[in-house]
Structures are given as C-alpha cells and as structure tokens.
Amino acid sequence: MKSYDGCWTCRLRKKRCDEIRPVCRNCSTLQITCHFGDEKPSWMDGGFGQKEKAEEIKQNVKSAAARRRGTLPTDILEPIAAELDKDAGMATGGLNRQSASTKCPPFHGEPALDSSPGWPSTRTRPSTKTTPSDAHRDSWNRLDMLSLNNSADEKPGDSELDRRFMMFYFDQFFPFLFPFYKPPLLEGGRSWIIELVVGNQAMWHTTLCLSTYFVSVAMDGAISGHIVCKTLAWEKLLKQMGVTFMMLQHNLQEVASSNTLDLIVKISRIMGSIIQLQRFEISVGNFENCRKHLGAAITLFRQIFRAAENVLDRGELSTLYHVLSHMGRPLWAITSQQGGAWNSDQAAFRFYSALLIADDIVASTCMEEPPRLLEYHARLLTNGGSLDERPPLNLEDFIGCENWVMLQIGEIVALDAWKKSRKKAGQLDMMELVARASAIKQTLLDNLARLDAAATTPKTNSLGLFTFYNDHFPPMPGGCTAFVTRVWAHAALLYLSVVVSGWQPRSVEVRENVVRILALLEQMPAPELLRTMVWPFCMTGCLAEPGEECRFRAMADALVPHRLFGAARKALEVMENVWKCRDELTIDTDFAACVCSLGYMSLLV
Known part of the structure; x- marks a missing residue:
C-alpha cells in the first residue's frame, strides 16, 4: 500500500x-x-x-x-573496495620483501591493509613483461595483438569490439573526465595514454571497464529499446572487472622480484591503475571505498620516491625529475631539468601523481588531518622561489586549478588539525591561530587580485594552432582555468573562516564568499564545468541560506545524464543532509562532519 x-x-x-x-x-x-x-x-x-x-x-x-x-552486482562498484584492499595488502608484502635488496624502508603509518589472498577466478593470460618506453613503438599493431590475445577464449569479432570500446574512451571519455588536460606538443601530447594501455594488461582491462560503463550509459540514454546492446556492454564490463583484478594481482606479485629501476616503473603502473579505478568509482557515484583506495595509492607513491632516494644513496630527498629519470629517457629533451616529450611511463606518472595530490588534499578536508602527501608539496608544487621556472607539477594543467589554491587548502587543513589538538590539550593560543590564518588569507587574496589583473591580458601560444577546435568549453575572460581557480580560492576562504571562527553561515565574511561563489557558478560557460569544482560547490552549498537552495539544486540537475556526474550528485546529497538539520548545527560543526554525515567519506573531486 x-x-x-x-x-x-x-x-x-x-x-x-x-x-x-x-x-x-x-x-x-x-x-x-x-x-x-x-x-x-x-x-x-x-x-x-x-x-x-x-x-x-x-x-x-x-x-x-x-x-x-555475495555476488557481483550489475553496477560493479562495491567489489572494488575488497579487491583493492587485497591489491594493496599484496603490494605492501611484496614491496617490503623487495626493500631488503633495494634499501627501501618498510611501510609505516599507512592504513591497515588486508593481505589475505582471494581474487576472482576469471581465466586470462599472464601479462607480458614490458620496459619503459624509450622509443616509439607500433602502438596499433600491439593494440591489435593484445586485443586478439585477450579475446582468444571469446567469440569471433570480440577483438574488434574491444578496440572500438577503447577508441570510444580515448576519443570521448578521457577528454570528458579530464577537460583541462591538454599537454602541448613539446611534452608529447596525450599519446602516452595509448602507449600505456596497450603496454600494460591491467591498465587495458581497467580502461575497458571505464569504457564499457560509459557506453552502457550512452546507450541507455540514446537507445531505450536495444536491450541486447546494453546487455552486451554490461557483460563485457563484468568480465573486464574480474580480469582487471587478476592482472593487478599478477603485477603486484611481479614487484617482489624486480630490481630497483623496474620496481619504480611497475609500482607507478599499479598506482595509476588504482587511481583510475578510484576515479571510475567517483564518476559513477560510489564513495564508500574512497579512503581505502586513496590509502593504497599513497602507499605506492611514497614507495616510488623511497626507491629513487635509495638509488641516490646520498641522504638527500628525491625530486620528481629523479623519479622520472628511472623510467627511461624522454623522447626528446629541451632542458636537463624540465625534460621534454615524456615517454609513456613518465607522462603517466606525472598525470596520476597530480590527480593523487589533489585527491589527497581534498580528502584531508574530510579526515581532520593534514594531507598525507604534505611533505611532497614543496618539492612538486612550488618552483623553489625561482620566478623563471614552472613547478614540477602544475595542477592547472591537470585539474584546472592553480597550485597556490591547493597549497593553501592543505595549509588550512593542517591549521585545523593543529587547532583541534591544541584545544583538546587546553593549550590553544588564539593569537597564534589568527596570525597563521591571516597569512593564509593574505596569500589567497593577493593571488585573487593577480587573477583579476590578468583577466584582460591575452594569452599567446605559438603551438596552440588547434586549440580553438579542441576546446570543450566556450572562451571566457582569463580562460576557464582562471575561472575554476577563482571559485576554488573563494571556497578556500570560506573553509578558512569555518576553521577559525566555527560554523557561522550568517557571518558577514561567510555571506560575502557564498554570494560571490554562487554568482560565479551561475556564470559557468557550460554546466559540465561544475564537475571540476565539486568541492567548492559542496562547501558553498552547505553554508547557503534556505532561499539559495533551489539554485544549487538547479546546477546539479543540469548535469545529465546523472549517472556520469556522481561526485556532483553526491555533493548535493551532502548539502541536502545539512539543510535538513540546519537549525541543529552548532558553532563546533565543521565541514568534515557535513561531508561524512552520509556515514562515509565522499571524495568530492
């Protein structure tokens, strides 16, 4: 009834x-x-x-x-957590065994990881051993051979279907997921994606998982009656998921018998596969396993740098360029430090490292502890005080937000953790809190002023001949990255206000930034751009007035199909939870409590 x-x-x-x-x-x-x-x-x-x-x-x-x-559900999301726990556990065991010969120290201070075996019994061939891509290879021949090998036990014609699914991912969904990632010709472009996928079976099957899911969504929206096509896509997806975990298991076992140089390459590929699976889950709206996946990827990232430091054997910290130098030579070099056209392993490690650092910073705002990769920020996200050099990783090129904003968000999280620990011990010095917060605030305001001043300055790019034809977003003053950066910066100011003064949605400073961010978001050149600003969207929405709620709902509802915008939909769910109990929130409420009100940490990236 x-x-x-x-x-x-x-x-x-x-x-x-x-x-x-x-x-x-x-x-x-x-x-x-x-x-x-x-x-x-x-x-x-x-x-x-x-x-x-x-x-x-x-x-x-x-x-x-x-x-x-206890079976695999048709949305194939939940099993990823259990399997990746086993992946990470095997990685820890294998890498610690390897540490005896490479002087890599064992893992400490990471999340507990289950090392018990237990993988899907999907039958497949073992992955072929690959080396860093030091020269051009015939990608399409290898693509064809890999597809044929993988489909030897399948029906005739599956190899061609795999290639079509793969091209669908390269052409359509990689640009959809990462609209700001457009590496210039001098860095080798995006060809590394194909090189990496066809050279690594775990990545191949991971990518097929992504592609088959997106194809099923596209078919669901465009071909309502073709049940056979949709069923085929889901069957392929379920099969590829099982094969993916089997290949990751095989790759993790290989790590234990690798020398130091091979170790760095192999771990970086496994790390990339885990991050790609994490991003897949986030895109389709499953967040219950984010913390486990993120912990496993961070563990592998740290081990890569430790391995590079052991090779240096001079007691100094390794830089990104030290790590990249152990992954083969660039296709061509411009300068000794800035590299040139990165080979596939180098380009992939830069890409996935940028995503991991951003994910770690955003996740830390929900975990009430400083970013776990905070010690790497100065090495990777700053230029060491030199105005003539770019930082080793420029997040603007990967996620559309400039480094200074993400660095300051990391500092705010660290300040929040310091404040809570001091308050618990009864030793909180309010003057020191305000002084540290003021320095962060001034950095954000100074850079916002710089963005405003640069908005009317045209950018020139002698190699950007095809930019006009490949942009996913309409042109706007200062560019889309400046727009996204500005939204993130105002959200960082909101976050800082909550950390210092507590939950006061009606304070003058909070209202100024909420109104400013809401106005910016409603000026987006395309609704899809919201997918790159989910954390600011959620931060602002949680502090919104009742009369502003419908405007946030309208922005989330404009993202269709909803199944491709899982993070934005989850942010709206968090906001709705906060709005329901708005009158019950106290000044001690923080953003972490809001995001985790669903019973788990949602990684809003």
Whole structure:
C-alpha cells in the first residue's frame, strides 16, 4: 500500500513505511538510501525526474541484493573496495620483501591493509613483461595483438569490439573526465595514454571497464529499446572487472622480484591503475571505498620516491625529475631539468601523481588531518622561489586549478588539525591561530587580485594552432582555468573562516564568499564545468541560506545524464543532509562532519 506519511523512498516505491527515523525498516533491509523530510524532494515531480529516481532506486535494490548474496552486482562498484584492499595488502608484502635488496624502508603509518589472498577466478593470460618506453613503438599493431590475445577464449569479432570500446574512451571519455588536460606538443601530447594501455594488461582491462560503463550509459540514454546492446556492454564490463583484478594481482606479485629501476616503473603502473579505478568509482557515484583506495595509492607513491632516494644513496630527498629519470629517457629533451616529450611511463606518472595530490588534499578536508602527501608539496608544487621556472607539477594543467589554491587548502587543513589538538590539550593560543590564518588569507587574496589583473591580458601560444577546435568549453575572460581557480580560492576562504571562527553561515565574511561563489557558478560557460569544482560547490552549498537552495539544486540537475556526474550528485546529497538539520548545527560543526554525515567519506573531486 502506498505511504502518504512515510519516507519519500517508500512513497516513490509505493510501499507502506513504518516511519522510523533516520532509516525506515524497508530501506534498512534493502540497504538503500532513506529519503525523509517535510519538504518534497525536487525529483518527486510526477514526470521525468521521478521516473529517473525510481529507476536509480531500482538499480540500488538490485545491487544491494547482489551484495547480500555475495555476488557481483550489475553496477560493479562495491567489489572494488575488497579487491583493492587485497591489491594493496599484496603490494605492501611484496614491496617490503623487495626493500631488503633495494634499501627501501618498510611501510609505516599507512592504513591497515588486508593481505589475505582471494581474487576472482576469471581465466586470462599472464601479462607480458614490458620496459619503459624509450622509443616509439607500433602502438596499433600491439593494440591489435593484445586485443586478439585477450579475446582468444571469446567469440569471433570480440577483438574488434574491444578496440572500438577503447577508441570510444580515448576519443570521448578521457577528454570528458579530464577537460583541462591538454599537454602541448613539446611534452608529447596525450599519446602516452595509448602507449600505456596497450603496454600494460591491467591498465587495458581497467580502461575497458571505464569504457564499457560509459557506453552502457550512452546507450541507455540514446537507445531505450536495444536491450541486447546494453546487455552486451554490461557483460563485457563484468568480465573486464574480474580480469582487471587478476592482472593487478599478477603485477603486484611481479614487484617482489624486480630490481630497483623496474620496481619504480611497475609500482607507478599499479598506482595509476588504482587511481583510475578510484576515479571510475567517483564518476559513477560510489564513495564508500574512497579512503581505502586513496590509502593504497599513497602507499605506492611514497614507495616510488623511497626507491629513487635509495638509488641516490646520498641522504638527500628525491625530486620528481629523479623519479622520472628511472623510467627511461624522454623522447626528446629541451632542458636537463624540465625534460621534454615524456615517454609513456613518465607522462603517466606525472598525470596520476597530480590527480593523487589533489585527491589527497581534498580528502584531508574530510579526515581532520593534514594531507598525507604534505611533505611532497614543496618539492612538486612550488618552483623553489625561482620566478623563471614552472613547478614540477602544475595542477592547472591537470585539474584546472592553480597550485597556490591547493597549497593553501592543505595549509588550512593542517591549521585545523593543529587547532583541534591544541584545544583538546587546553593549550590553544588564539593569537597564534589568527596570525597563521591571516597569512593564509593574505596569500589567497593577493593571488585573487593577480587573477583579476590578468583577466584582460591575452594569452599567446605559438603551438596552440588547434586549440580553438579542441576546446570543450566556450572562451571566457582569463580562460576557464582562471575561472575554476577563482571559485576554488573563494571556497578556500570560506573553509578558512569555518576553521577559525566555527560554523557561522550568517557571518558577514561567510555571506560575502557564498554570494560571490554562487554568482560565479551561475556564470559557468557550460554546466559540465561544475564537475571540476565539486568541492567548492559542496562547501558553498552547505553554508547557503534556505532561499539559495533551489539554485544549487538547479546546477546539479543540469548535469545529465546523472549517472556520469556522481561526485556532483553526491555533493548535493551532502548539502541536502545539512539543510535538513540546519537549525541543529552548532558553532563546533565543521565541514568534515557535513561531508561524512552520509556515514562515509565522499571524495568530492
């Protein structure tokens, strides 16, 4: 019987609700989100939104049922956590065994990782041994051979289908996921993606997982009646997921028998596969395993730098260029320090390291502890005081946000952790807190002023001949990266205000930044750009006034299909939770509590 007073989930499903809060018995049993509240959700519109939400809940019910049976659900998200725990556990064991011969110290201070074996029994061939890409190779011949090898036990024609799925990813979804990543010709462009995928079977299968999911979403939205095509895509996805974990297991076992130079390359590839799987989960809206995946990737990242330091054997810290030098030679060199056209392993490590550092900073805002890679920030994100050199990693090139903003967010998290530890010990010095906060605030304001001054200065790029034809976003004053950076900077000021003064949504400083960010977000040249500013979107929304809620909902609802914008949808879910209990929040509430109100950490990237 339909419920008129129960949770909105039961009303949508036309089920009787027992009205238990915060989770009714129906939703608890089915392990699905229980939506409750006096205000009618925007998706209960009696039309497309309601139909789409009903289908989403139906899929969640199926997934939860699969979890209870111990089988792989059709959305293939939940099993990743358990398998990656085993990946990371095997990596820890293998790398610690390797440390005896390479002087790499064992892991300390990382999350506990389960080292017990237990992998899908999907049958596949072992990965072929590869070396750093020191020269050009015939990528398409290797692509064809790898596809044929992988499909030897499949039906005829599957190899061609794999290649089409792969090209769909290269052409459509990599640019969709990373719209700001457009490395110039002098750095070798994006060809490394193909080189890496066809040279590493774990990455090949990981990429097929991504591609098949996106193809299924595209088919779901464009071809409503072709059930056979959709079923084929899902069958391929489930199969590729099983093969992916088997290949990661094989690669992790290989690490134990590697010499130092091979060790760096192999670990970097495994790290890249884990980060890619993490980004896949985030894109489709699964966040319950983010902390585990992030911990495993950080563990591997640290081990790579330790291995490079052991080769130096001079007691000095390794730089990014020391690490890259152990991955082969660039295709060509411009300067000894800045490199040139990176080979595939070098380019991949730079790319995934940039994503990992950004993910670590954003995650730290929800974990109440400084970024775990904070010690690497000065080495990777600054130019050492030289105005003539770019930093080793320029995050603007990867995520659209300039380094100084991310660095200051990391400093704010560290300040928050310091404040809480001092307060707990009864030793908080408010003058020191304000002094440290003032330095951070001034850095943000100075750089915002620089952005405003540079907005009217045209950028020139002698090698940007094709930029006009390849831009995913319309042109705007100062460029899209300046726009994204400005939004992140104002959100950082909001975050700093909460850390110093507590949760005061109606304070003058908070209101100024909320109004400013909301105005900026509503000026976005394309709705899809919001996907690169999910953390600022959530930070601002949590502090919004009731009259502003509909504007945030409208921005999230403009991202269609919703299944491709998991992080933005999750941010809206966090905001809705905060809005429901707005009157119950105290001055001691912080952003971490808001994000984790769903029962797990959501990585809003």
